[in-house]
Amino acid sequence: MKPLPLPKQKNLRADCAWVIYQILEQGKSSRECLERVQRRHNARDNAWLQEMSLGVMRRLPLLQHWLRTLLDRPLKGNKKVVEHLILLGLYQLNFSRVSKHAAVGETVAAASHLNAAGLKGLVNAVLRNFQREELASKPVDDAIINSGLPKWLYKAIEEAYDADADHVRNETNAMAPIWLRVNTLQTSLTAFTEALDGAGVQYTLSDQHSDAIILTNREDITALPGFEKGHFAVQDGAAQLAAHYLKPQANERILDCCAAPGGKTGHIVERAPNTEYVLALDADASRLKRVEENMTRLKHQVDIKQGDAAAPDSWWDGKLFDRILLDAPCSATGVIRRHPDIRWLRKANDIDNLAQLQRRILDTLWGLLKPGGTLLYATCSILPKENATQIAQFLSDTPDAMLSPITKTETPEKPGRQIKPGEQQMDGFYYARLVKSAE
Numbered sequence: 001m002k003p004l005p006l007p008k009q010k011n012l013r014a015d016c017a018w019v020i021y022q023i024l025e026q027g028k029s030s031r032e033c034l035e036r037v038q039r040r041h042n043a044r045d046n047a048w049l050q051e052m053s054l055g056v057m058r059r060l061p062l063l064q065h066w067l068r069t070l071l072d073r074p075l076k077g078n079k080k081v082v083e084h085l086i087l088l089g090l091y092q093l094n095f096s097r098v099s100k101h102a103a104v105g106e107t108v109a110a111a112s113h114l115n116a117a118g119l120k121g122l123v124n125a126v127l128r129n130f131q132r133e134e135l136a137s138k139p140v141d142d143a144i145i146n147s148g149l150p151k152w153l154y155k156a157i158e159e160a161y162d163a164d165a166d167h168v169r170n171e172t173n174a175m176a177p178i179w180l181r182v183n184t185l186q187t188s189l190t191a192f193t194e195a196l197d198g199a200g201v202q203y204t205l206s207d208q209h210s211d212a213i214i215l216t217n218r219e220d221i222t223a224l225p226g227f228e229k230g231h232f233a234v235q236d237g238a239a240q241l242a243a244h245y246l247k248p249q250a251n252e253r254i255l256d257c258c259a260a261p262g263g264k265t266g267h268i269v270e271r272a273p274n275t276e277y278v279l280a281l282d283a284d285a286s287r288l289k290r291v292e293e294n295m296t297r298l299k300h301q302v303d304i305k306q307g308d309a310a311a312p313d314s315w316w317d318g319k320l321f322d323r324i325l326l327d328a329p330c331s332a333t334g335v336i337r338r339h340p341d342i343r344w345l346r347k348a349n350d351i352d353n354l355a356q357l358q359r360r361i362l363d364t365l366w367g368l369l370k371p372g373g374t375l376l377y378a379t380c381s382i383l384p385k386e387n388a389t390q391i392a393q394f395l396s397d398t399p400d401a402m403l404s405p406i407t408k409t410e411t412p413e414k415p416g417r418q419i420k421p422g423e424q425q426m427d428g429f430y431y432a433r434l435v436k437s438a439e
């Protein structure tokens with residue numbers, strides 16, 4: 001599909017349709033597209049743009065089903081974006097608090113901003129027919145459409161989770177809470193919660209995590225007390241387990257591989273401030289800028305390098321590491337509830353390619369680990385090919401690799417801890433801890 005220029009003049013619904021087009025037709029991430037349109041709107045409208053565009057991602061199969069029912073034939077070429085505008089209209093009518101009048105009237109008007117004034121009548125007719133025919137009240141007898149997921153992912157979850165599959169799919173489509181991690185080098189949990197109480201911010205504590213806070217409401221993070229001073233970082237509870245499972249110690253050399261934007265790097269420093277050396281490595285230069293910003297705000301000092309984890313000649317100083325965190329590039333299927341666009345950006349055949357990349361990086365990093373050293377393998381995936389199956393195969397192929405169980409139920413054939421989305425309010429995540437034999 002052709003690239004579509006950003007509408008010349010700002011218009012909430014035209015800009016939102018443009019974002020939806022970019023994600024679905026151009027494979028761009030919602031973050032990237034929203035950043036572009038949000039530069040020209042105010043904070044309230046920006047929240048609306050995010051809620052609506054991500055809402056459409058969550059409900060896309062049902063919205064598309066309605067669209068197909070109402071539209072005689074698909075729109076093509078530079079008119080395609082009008083379909084995305086209609087999806088947005090249907091979403092507003094059925095899933096939002098926008099008044100029906102505005103949902104139809106403003107959506108129709110937005111067509112002009114997408115160079116499609118000639119299709120205003122069509123947009124109007126489709127949205128009014130949707131209301132007249134009361135499509136929303138007619139149940140759709142199709143589990144995949146109702147799940148809000150693409151077919152391949154629906155099936156992959158079925159295969160992996162069997163009787164629990166419905167639950168995992170529902171949680172994959174739920175809203176995720178915001179977790180904070182207290183930077184214990186700059187403040188304490190007690191002092192930080194007192195500051196939150198003083199500011200009237202509501203939260204709960206997690207009984208699984210020592211330094212974690214779960215916000216009750218959506219808050220402007222940068223306005224929370226202590227943000228500028230680096231008193232906390234935003235980090236999901238599952239991601240906060242990495243530093244606990246890695247167990248970094250004083251005087252050790254640590255590699256945080258695939259580190260950007262540095263969530264786990266910061267936590268490693270907070271858990272072990274007296275390490276000899278912490279290297280944050282990532283292939284993506286623009287994401288590494290965010291590591292720098294985050295480390296500066298949290299007041300942590302680490303070495304930051306750009307490089308391909310599978311080609312260490314360009315970045316490794318030749319000294320072995322005591323501990324390595326490999327937060328491997330993955331399908332991100334465990335964090336779809338947080339980033340609903342991921343389900344449409346990933347394709348079925350990405351999984352095998354990702355599994356091969358993960359194995360290549362794992363094999364390479366194993367060679368950089370000291371005898372007796374620990375490697376923690378992590379993904380934010382819920383698919384076994386990237387997780388337990390991957391690690392079981394690595395253990396079977398690698399004579400000096402041993403499993404260091406995190407849970408009581410692990411075996412080399414079924415290694416690691418698979419966290420399901422929503423479990424104790426956490427994202428879907430996988431961890432396996434491996435130790436290199438000492439001789």
Ligand SMILES: C[S@@+](CC[C@H](N)C(=O)[O-])C[C@H]1O[C@@H](n2cnc3c(N)ncnc32)[C@H](O)[C@@H]1O
Pocket residue numbers: 239257258259260261262263264265281282283284287307308309310327328329330380
């Ligand atoms: C799951 S994210 C890392 C999240 C990060 N550890 C954190 O906690 O904030 C995966 C990262 O892997 C990086 N990456 C992908 N392929 C890589 C490679 N071959 N070498 C190094 N980094 C890579 C991506 O740029 C991305 O930043």
